[in-house]
Amino acid sequence: xxxxxxxxxxxxxxxxxxxxxxxxxxxxxxxxxxxxxxxxxxxxxxxxxxxxxxxxxxxxxxxxxxxxxxxxxxxxxxxxxxxxxxxxxxxxxxxxxxxxxxxxxxxxxxxxxxxxxxxxxxxxxxxxxxxxxxxxxxxxxxx
Amino acid sequence: xxxxxxxxxxxxxxxxxxxxxxxxxxxxxxxxxxxxxxxxxxxxxxxxxxxxxxxxxxxxxxxxxxxxxxxxxxxxxxxxxxxxxxxxxxxxxxxxxxxxxxxxxxxxxxxxxxxxxxxxxxxxxxxxxxxxxxxxxxxxxxxxxxxxxxxxxxxxxxxxxxxxxxxxxxxxxxxxxxxxxxxxxxxxxxxxxxxxxxxxxxxxxx
Numbered sequence: 001x002x003x004x005x006x007x008x009x010x011x012x013x014x015x016x017x018x019x020x021x022x023x024x025x026x027x028x029x030x031x032x033x034x035x036x037x038x039x040x041x042x043x044x045x046x047x048x049x050x051x052x053x054x055x056x057x058x059x060x061x062x063x064x065x066x067x068x069x070x071x072x073x074x075x076x077x078x079x080x081x082x083x084x085x086x087x088x089x090x091x092x093x094x095x096x097x098x099x100x101x102x103x104x105x106x107x108x109x110x111x112x113x114x115x116x117x118x119x120x121x122x123x124x125x126x127x128x129x130x131x132x133x134x135x136x137x138x139x140x141x142x143x
Numbered sequence: 144x145x146x147x148x149x150x151x152x153x154x155x156x157x158x159x160x161x162x163x164x165x166x167x168x169x170x171x172x173x174x175x176x177x178x179x180x181x182x183x184x185x186x187x188x189x190x191x192x193x194x195x196x197x198x199x200x201x202x203x204x205x206x207x208x209x210x211x212x213x214x215x216x217x218x219x220x221x222x223x224x225x226x227x228x229x230x231x232x233x234x235x236x237x238x239x240x241x242x243x244x245x246x247x248x249x250x251x252x253x254x255x256x257x258x259x260x261x262x263x264x265x266x267x268x269x270x271x272x273x274x275x276x277x278x279x280x281x282x283x284x285x286x287x288x289x290x291x292x293x294x295x296x297x298x299x300x301x302x303x304x305x306x307x308x309x310x311x312x313x314x315x316x317x318x319x320x321x322x323x324x325x326x327x328x329x330x331x332x333x334x335x336x337x338x339x340x341x342x343x344x345x346x347x348x349x
Contacts, residue, residue: 070196
């Protein structure tokens with residue numbers, strides 16, 4: 001029980017250190033990682049690598065901006081929808097879905113054609129087999 | 144924007160939302176206020192700008208359709224918008240069954256142009272590796288990281304959006320870092336295995 005409590009406190013302490021470190025990094029400050037490692041490194045050996053990860057996240061997850069063209073276009077489209085009467089406000093089709101629709105249809109058509117060909121081939125083989133067997137039987141009978 | 148929209152600019156979200164139920168200009172101000180944030184959120188969750196634009200359009204269209212039924216339940220209005228964005232992203236991953244990779248050329252590289260090309264390439268690879276690891280995390284962890292690093296939100300604000308306490312977000316961040324480190328190790332091991340195989344086959348890149 002005591003050990004469990006101690007472990008929880010230990011975890012919470014690490015979570016707090018990391019949280020404060022991340023907040024300082026995100027705010028553009030330069031927290032002294034070395035000081036923190038000196039102070040807590042003994043009790044939390046994983047601190048250094050996790051603080052390094054915080055810095056990597058800060059430099060990788062950077063805000064981007066949508067293109068002005070897109071923002072303007074969407075603003076116009078939303079205004080147009082708002083001007084329409086409610087019964088005409090239907091959602092526009094997704095660009096993503098539209099871009100995948102044609103390849104999807106071609107894929108379906110080709111699969112269907114392949115299936116039909118396989119069926120024809122299989123039926124043809126069966127017919128040939130029956131013809132061969134019937135011919136053989138006839139030849140045997142005549143011999 | 145018109146003068147009337149300018150006069151709406153100073154209003155807080157709650158007042159704007161109340162007005163937006165009847166006044167389309169108020170919705171325009173909401174749009175200007177949140178377009179970048181919603182786009183960023185979706186961009187990092189989907190990994191490419193085309194899907195981010197498509198889903199961002201849907202978020203605002205859906206918000207516009209349903210704003211008349213919006214009820215203030217004490218959580219920020221942004222939580223409602225992020226919830227719509229989150230649901231659309233979840234559907235996107237489920238329907239398309241794919242997780243795209245942010246094209247390397249789309250990444251914002253913080254390296255200075257004077258830096259050596261090898262350094263820039265290495266930095267790009269590291270960014271890409273980290274983004275890949277982030278995308279392999281559970282959705283709530285991805286959401287928390289984006290709100291924390293891109294939106295620069297405090298734990299309390301993230302908690303309001305995700306419906307968790309401030310302390311829960313702090314613990315989630317700690318667990319996320321540990322999971323992310325494990326994921327990065329897994330990716331690096333995979334890469335090492337691949338390069339060993341290539342070396343063995345005589346395709347040594349070095």
